[in-house]
Amino acid sequence: MPASYDVVVIGAGTGGYVAAIRASQLGKKVAVVEKQKALGGTCLIWGCIPTKALLEHAHAFKIVQNSDEWGIALPYGAPAIEMRQVHARKDKIVTGLTKGIEFLFKKNKIDWIKGTARLAGKGRVEVVDGEKQTLEAAEIVIATGSSPRGVPGIEIDHKRIITSDEAIHLPEVPKSLVILGSGAVGVEFASIFRRFGSEVTIIELLPRLVPIEDEAVSAELEKAFKKQGIRSLTGTKVTKASVSGAGVGIEAQGPDGKTQKLDADILLVATGRAPVTTGLGAEALGIAMEKGYIKVDSLYRTSVPHVSAIGDVIAIDGRVHPQLAHVSSAEGIVVAERLAGKDARPLNYDHVPSCTYCDPEIGSVGLTEAAARKQGYEVRIGSFPFGVLGRAKMAGETEGFVKIVADKKYDEVLGIHMIGPRSTELVAEAVLALRLECTVEELMRTIHAHPTFSEAIGEASHAAHGAAIHM
Numbered sequence: 468m469p470a471s472y473d474v475v476v477i478g479a480g481t482g483g484y485v486a487a488i489r490a491s492q493l494g495k496k497v498a499v500v501e502k503q504k505a506l507g508g509t510c511l512i513w514g515c516i517p518t519k520a521l522l523e524h525a526h527a528f529k530i531v532q533n534s535d536e537w538g539i540a541l542p543y544g545a546p547a548i549e550m551r552q553v554h555a556r557k558d559k560i561v562t563g564l565t566k567g568i569e570f571l572f573k574k575n576k577i578d579w580i581k582g583t584a585r586l587a588g589k590g591r592v593e594v595v596d597g598e599k600q601t602l603e604a605a606e607i608v609i610a611t612g613s614s615p616r617g618v619p620g621i622e623i624d625h626k627r628i629i630t631s632d633e634a635i636h637l638p639e640v641p642k643s644l645v646i647l648g649s650g651a652v653g654v655e656f657a658s659i660f661r662r663f664g665s666e667v668t669i670i671e672l673l674p675r676l677v678p679i680e681d682e683a684v685s686a687e688l689e690k691a692f693k694k695q696g697i698r699s700l701t702g703t704k705v706t707k708a709s710v711s712g713a714g715v716g717i718e719a720q721g722p723d724g725k726t727q728k729l730d731a732d733i734l735l736v737a738t739g740r741a742p743v744t745t746g747l748g749a750e751a752l753g754i755a756m757e758k759g760y761i762k763v764d765s766l767y768r769t770s771v772p773h774v775s776a777i778g779d780v781i782a783i784d785g786r787v788h789p790q791l792a793h794v795s796s797a798e799g800i801v802v803a804e805r806l807a808g809k810d811a812r813p814l815n816y817d818h819v820p821s822c823t824y825c826d827p828e829i830g831s832v833g834l835t836e837a838a839a840r841k842q843g844y845e846v847r848i849g850s851f852p853f854g855v856l857g858r859a860k861m862a863g864e865t866e867g868f869v870k871i872v873a874d875k876k877y878d879e880v881l882g883i884h885m886i887g888p889r890s891t892e893l894v895a896e897a898v899l900a901l902r903l904e905c906t907v908e909e910l911m912r913t914i915h916a917h918p919t920f921s922e923a924i925g926e927a928s929h930a931a932h933g934a935a936i937h938m
């Protein structure tokens with residue numbers, strides 16, 4: 468007799484494991500099929516957690532490198548980064564968190580079935596390796612996530628031409644690193660390895676770094692990177708890259724049409740992630756797809772009844788779906804609540820915080836200035852630099868600003884964009900402001916504690932009304 472469940476989730480990333488826990492909390496009998504040796508998916512094993520752990524090391528190293536300013540004596544000479552210990556600490560954090568999910572599965576009586584799942588007809592999931600078996604499921608949730616996407620013509624050998632999966636484990640700091648792509652992943656690794664001592668060049672096809680962010684944020688990041696010695700080649704296309712001897716030979720065509728040659732120890736391809744559906748049997752079951760992604764409606768129903776999908780693997784309403792851990796988790800909760808018969812409501816994708824943990828950090832939500840103007844708003848802008856704040860001076864982190872984009876007519880906040888210290892934390896206030904359809908006036912009258920970085924948000928809202936106090 469096949470084991471029978473109310474809900475079978477395929478994939479235990481931040482989408483799948485959260486959906487499983489919420490469904491179980493709501494009384495469902497749940498199993499999760501996961502093919503990796505640990506739970507947590509991309510975020511915990513290859514993504515958010517290991518990269519942010521490395522960034523914390525880079526931050527600690529930065530403080531020690533400026534030891535004179537901080538009054539820290541280094542009796543044994545100049546500090547150096549010790550990669551073995553860096554990886555040991557990072558891996559310990561990853562293991563602690565993945566084990567934490569195992570504990571939560573036990574606590575919530577969720578069965579983890581180890582193996583690779585395949586859709587095997589109506590209400591059936593076959594586990595084709597590992598703990599081989601066929602499961603019966605009243606509801607199936609596909610949460611198979613994504614994997615690094617390559618670039619046509621560039622062969623990833625995983626040694627010299629690598630993806631983020633290898634970059635998190637590099638045993639040594641490369642002397643030179645070229646990064647293809649300046650999205651979140653690209654600029655985060657640029658910050659990590661520049662701080663660790665690599666010569667870093669970022670190549671971006673579009674005319675600016677972090678192209679989804681507000682233009683002012685991109686310009687500030689490029690300025691900060693230049694100061695740190697990170698070279699940015701924007702509007703530039705890599706036309707050739709091949710492993711040669713102990714390194715990689717790269718040819719890139721700049722905005723002037725001229726080709727330049729670069730050599731690097733390592734080329735990191737950070738050009739996005741593709742959905743994981745190979746071998747899943749989605750098409751065979753009749754699930755509608757869009758460019759390899761599983762098509763879903765606003766409550767994550769696929770075209771096949773009783774099969775839902777969430778996370779990096781989906782395309783929703785024909786719009787760009789943010790491949791972010793917090794988005795997949797929010798979707799996991801919505802899908803579980805719908806399956807449990809609760810009043811599940813669609814998420815508002817205009818209110819998704821975007822965080823990039825490079826140095827300086829970026830946090831943003833809502834419309835950029837250009838997008839607001841394009842949508843026909845008469846725009847009001849308020850900006851405030853972190854450098855003026857006492858708290859920023861104490862931390863020695865004075866780069867960047869907070870920029871508020873608002874609608875002049877109703878004073879509604881449309882977007883908040885920050886680059887600078889703790890921006891990935893400060894963005895939480897911005898998200899709430901947008902969710903509550905806050906006006907600039909309300910943000911101005913909100914008392915921000917002193918001395919904190921959050922004062923920059925208060926001051927930026929004052930600035931939008933021409934009333935900044937400290938500027």
Ligand SMILES: Cc1cc2nc3c(=O)[nH]c(=O)nc-3n(C[C@H](O)[C@H](O)[C@H](O)COP(=O)(O)OP(=O)(O)OC[C@H]3O[C@@H](n4cnc5c(N)ncnc54)[C@H](O)[C@@H]3O)c2cc1C
Binds near residue numbers: 480481515612794
């Ligand atoms: C370097 C890097 C840094 C990132 N940093 C951040 C960040 O700071 N913040 C943020 O929000 N997002 C970040 N992300 C993105 C984030 O990791 C993903 O958006 C998130 O993990 C998506 O979750 P998911 O559940 O949809 O899929 P995944 O996390 O990819 O999980 C899918 C799971 O399904 C399993 N699976 C796939 N197919 C099968 C099958 N047939 N049978 C069984 N199991 C299967 C996989 O093994 C995997 O464990 C980062 C990504 C990368 C690569």
